[in-house]
């Protein structure tokens with residue numbers, strides 16, 4: 413039986429619970445909570461009481477619900493994540509990597525990989541994606557790049573990459589997975605931004621269908637679920653033991669999982685897989701197509717249309733830089749974007765993005781483009797940048813909690829960074845803790861009087 417159905421049944425059973433949670437399914441609710449959340453969420457908030465199964469070792473309704481997901485997604489196993497894709501990445505790394513083992517990581521990864529490196533104590537080899545100067549973004553990782561590194565480093569165990577990239581660019585996962593298989597390397601794909609792909613093929617093809625071993629998707633990002641709901645998958649042909657993933661998830665998951673969140677995940681997936689959900693996705697797809705067409709009709713507005721997920725709208729307006737456009741949108745039009753780089757601005761859409769919302773954005777962009785709005789913002793042009801492969805002296809796990817010391821700029825070269833530096837451009841880490849500081853890094857930290865480095869004593 414599904415979690416939702418069981419909850420409905422249980423509420424009619426009149427069972428007397430002397431268990432947590434202490435609000436007793438909404439008998440007492442703080443007025444502020446009642447006002448903001450309503451009663452229903454409390455009525456559905458249970459502990460792992462009679463029949464509610466156990467997320468750490470599911471044998472009943474949770475098992476059945478996750479098996480339903482595995483069928484819907486065509487996977488060997490699927491897991492609910494109650495702490496976002498972040499927890500998916502950490503669990504994937506803990507399940508596949510041991511201390512000192514080498515992991516190849518595409519540098520345009522999310523901070524969750526860094527957390528996974530700290531916890532797994534694995535050693536990172538970084539792969540730099542190519543930079544697209546025109547749009548200020550990183551290109552997808554290419555299979556040849558992966559092969560080149562794997563050929564030279566036969567002891568790499570796992571390759572971690574993001575697909576789609578934050579801006580929606582899609583890599584050739586099939587070819588990359590073939591390369592990984594040839595070298596006996598496990599492929600983990602962070603698909604946080606691809607939660608609609610299983611249900612709308614024109615947005616993208618799920619990596620798990622193309623040979624990835626482990627993937628996860630944030631259902632809150634594009635699929636309409638509450639923060640921070642996500643789902644994790646193991647590919648049908650993967651050698652990964654689902655129990656190893658479950659064990660890793662148990663290490664980092666609360667022992668009081670939220671049933672309202674689990675029900676929300678179940679309802680979201682059920683909806684996406686339903687006819688009504690399909691209709692909603694078709695509407696979204698059509699609205700985005702209309703939006704893109706309208707943008708293309710405007711000579712001074714450009715939208716990125718390469719091999720990308722069209723729900724991520726990457727836009728440039730006339731001669732404005734990304735930060736200039738972003739500031740005008742925010743200050744003059746009350747519009748907030750997801751992020752900007754030196755060239756373009758990213759707008760995220762998802763299942764809840766209505767035609768009305770898109771039309772408002774279109775109108776605003778057209779107005780900015782035609783009004784020639786005078787700028788009161790700073791010119792954020794940062795010019796060219798150069799970064800080469802990081803020199804990792806200590807892995808993030810080795811360096812974590814080590815003593816640091818503040819050092820002046822002029823003494824930084826050859827010291828080991830204890831700080832993370834991420835600048836736009838290029839929008840990926842320039843320095844991470846444990847990496848050796850070189851001359852090329854200094855322009856990125858020139859505004860800091862002192863910088864934290866490893867205390868050598």
Ligand SMILES: Cc1ncc(COP(=O)(O)O)c(C=O)c1O
Pocket residue numbers: 495496497498499521522524574577578602604605630640641642
């Ligand atoms: C590429 C990528 N991966 C992972 C995450 C983490 O996702 P979550 O917020 O679901 O933990 C994010 C969040 O912004 C992301 O952009």
